[in-house]
Amino acid sequence: MKDNYIPLRVNRDFGEIISVYFDFFKQNIKNFTNVFISYNGLFMIGLLIASYLLVSGVIGLIAFETNNNSFSDSMGFEDNYYIYLVIGSGLFFIIFILVAILNYSLSTSYMIKYEEKKNNTFNKKEVWAFAKSQLGNIVLFILLLIPIYLAFMIVAIMMAIIPILGMFAQYIVQFFVAAWIGVSFFDMLNKQKGAIDAFGEGWRLVTKNFWKSVGVNFILGLLLGLLLMLTLMIPGIILGIYTFHVVENDVDFANSIVTTVVYTIGTCCILITAVYGQCLSQFVNGILYYALHEKTYNEHTRATIEQIGLND
Template structure:
């Protein structure tokens, strides 16, 4: 494995960061997916439950809207559908926040261990222990992001209402924030810094390399989005064909177990892909962090020169 190690502490230009990301992705996707499944099991079950509640609510509301006679016609049923939707949506929101924190931590810790061991042969327990050791800082970091994102939302709203240029400015601002938060989070875990110090360091690194940071997040975000959409093609076709069958044959979907199962599994799969995409996006900022940090401080370059000097 060590022969295939991809050095990440390297000052790379824009195109090199893109290619390095996909090299890292291909080499580590199987091992990291094992880590992802191992520590997200309970949340994946939760997403399945949330999907069932959301699907049940939507199906019930649609059936009620079209006045299906088989829907029982009870007055309280419509309220039940709203309860399903409300509780399912709330459950999904809570799980999504939890897995966002967990998977940002796991993906960052995995990459840090990869650099530390110079190998992709990483024990999932090592990744978990490293992330767990900094859970206090991680939770505080997330809590601090709440007021930060409120300010960001206000700024985004102001930009959006500006004709034409405002829309482009809003997207640039969005990808800049994504780079800043991702690089800061990575710096906090990698250097074991305090939250404000990490946010300050992330700000310095990203602002000093503004267009590179924005461009990397835009291009890789776009490519990852396309990749994730491709993985959804097969379930989308299955759901589409089944929906066509339901409509054409006037199937009573409100009482069909098959309908509930197909739509529940489809919804759950989409939610899992969305969660998994979070991990892949943090890998982007991990590689960006190492490139920007090495460009700024030349730590790896100086260490290599010093090691050469010791050999003579």
């Protein structure tokens, strides 16, 4: 594996970062997926439950509106469907936040271990142990994201007032914030520093390389989105065919167990794919971080030159 090792601490230009990302993705997709499944099993069960509640609520409300009648107890059933939706949405939101924290940490720790070991044969427990050792900083980092996202939302609303140009400016700010947060989080774990110091370092690295950071997040975000859409085509086609069957054959979907199971599994697949996409997006900023850090500090280059001098 060392012969296939992809050095990450290299100053790369825009095109090289994109190329290396996909090389890293192809080489590590199997091993990282194993890590992902190992530490997300409980959350996947939670997502399945949330999917069931959401599907039950939506199907119930559609059936209620379709077959609305004057029975006195009909409002009670409608309230139950809304309760399913509220509980399902709340459960999904909580799980999504927890999973985002977990997988941002796992994907970052995985890349750090890969660079440290110069291969991907390390134990998955090492990835978890490294992430767990930084738990305090990770929690503080997440808490600091709250005012950051609130500020971003205010800026986004102000830009939405400006026609056309405001939309483009909003996307630029969005990808800048994504790069800043991703690079800062990576610096915090890689250098084992405090969250505030990491945000400061991330800001310096990204602002000095503004268009490269924005461009990398835009292009790879777009490509990853297309990749995830292709991944969802199979469950999407199955759901589409089944929906056509339900409509054409006038199936009583409100009381059909099969309908609930099919839509629950389909919804769960979509949610899990969205969660997995978070990890892949952090790999983007991991490679970007190494490139920007090396460009700024030349640590790896100096270490290589010093090593050559010692060998001579």
